[in-house]
Amino acid sequence: MDDMTSRELPPNQRPLPHTPCTECWVRQLALFGGVPPERLSDTQRYRRGQFLLAPRQHLYRSGERHPYLYSLHDGWAILYHAVEGRKRQIIRFLLPGDFFGLQAACDGPMSHSVQAVTEAVVCAFPRDHLDAMLRDAPEIASRLAAISARDMQECQHHLVGTGRKRAIERLAYLLLELYHRCRLRGRVEANSVQLPLAQEDLADAVGLTTVHVNRTLRELRERGLIRYHDRRLVILDEPALTEIAQFDETASSLATMP
Amino acid sequence: MDDMTSRELPPNQRPLPHTPCTECWVRQLALFGGVPPERLSDTQRYRRGQFLLAPRQHLYRSGERHPYLYSLHDGWAILYHAVEGRKRQIIRFLLPGDFFGLQAACDGPMSHSVQAVTEAVVCAFPRDHLDAMLRDAPEIASRLAAISARDMQECQHHLVGTGRKRAIERLAYLLLELYHRCRLRGRVEANSVQLPLAQEDLADAVGLTTVHVNRTLRELRERGLIRYHDRRLVILDEPALTEIAQFDETASSLATMP
């Protein structure tokens, strides 16, 4: 398996020694989850290596051609669209195990940007090989369909939020969603999670300004529902928060897949 | 091939005589588009029949179990989420050739509702058979990935709109999007399309109220950009509208797939 050369990549991306995905718990959750163990080595030939991103480093920006599919191995990242140069809308927060990079115009420019929040390790597959992967391992096709459907559902819920909910409801929803996603990854201790996100990130995800996010966080705190300090979220009253957010955990499919 | 019995369906849905999808131009666009003609008959065994929906009739509502995948054969429909009982957020307008019904929780309750706008003909496949379809025809897997990616991209653009654009920009975007989708289907004549949508539908799609949509449509009219009367949209100044909407036709992938 050839390593990906720097020529093929945006600058500043550091290749890491190639450790097989098989050894990583992330594998259980992502694209290869359904492939029987005895055929895993076959599918692994599509991989092209792993890369380390520094905090705030972009993996790619919208408009660039970047014919890879990715799974996030470790760390946090954001997938967003830039608007009018300065504004941005975060589409989703990427957590370990998340899959991204698929888009309709396979060879065209990327429609969105991906930027690391913390240090992050990503794992790349050439998008050219997708058809071959789907042909060789039907389990991957099923898994891809399931992953797409779940991502779609989350995007829809965010759309419902920005379109039809008020600030406090949107924020409650986002915090609960992140909380549950972190819990699935074993990162919740005593109703408390470390979220490496600035208030600006929350604002850009729910379609508000940082100032108003700040005010709304204060209201959630004053109502005794959460604490959010030093990038640590504490859920104080999950039932009330769930009610405000109109958050349906069972329907969110977060229960079974990350 | 057994016809779908009424027992398997919500009431009031009228089965139609089974005409093979092969004869319909819609086929070219949807899930089976990539399957070589000589193997088409194989794949068609997964179909379960077509159904006629009356205007305003629901195909299914969120919460119901409805283990089918659909393609819309004819007519218009909306895919939406209900919020707090009375409000709703339209996720997308379904036009002929559109595929829907896939969701993460395969056997769980539907997360969204689908309602006919005009009379509509839908074509159903049991969702159970999806894995078999993906295994038997890898072209379907590729096509499904492409369709999912396109739907995702459109949802993302709507999210960007409701999150980071103002009323006039969102509305310009929506009208342009519908205009282009209709044009791909050969329904545009002299910059003019029939859209069977009430202003309330537009409002629920872009996250505004009907009153404000009305005001915003008036502004678009007074600026000489569009006319919208009797459910007929006329694009008077497409470049200016594209500018306001920040609409990128090439990136929208509407150019190659409906």
Next chain:
DNA sequence: CGGGTATTTGACGACTGTCAACGCCAGTGG
């Protein structure tokens, strides 16, 4: 200590929602 970034707060204004009324039109029934 100094500079930069993130958070917090207040005052003000704008965009959008809410409420209400009116007009138009098609369908309906007397």
Next chain:
DNA sequence: CCACTGGCGTTGACAGTCGTCAAATACCCG
């Protein structure tokens, strides 16, 4: 034929959520 009704579109007045601008505070790190 005509009054009546309901749906939809239109408009105005007003209110509220949220954005903008500005400044102060806190915090991190060299």
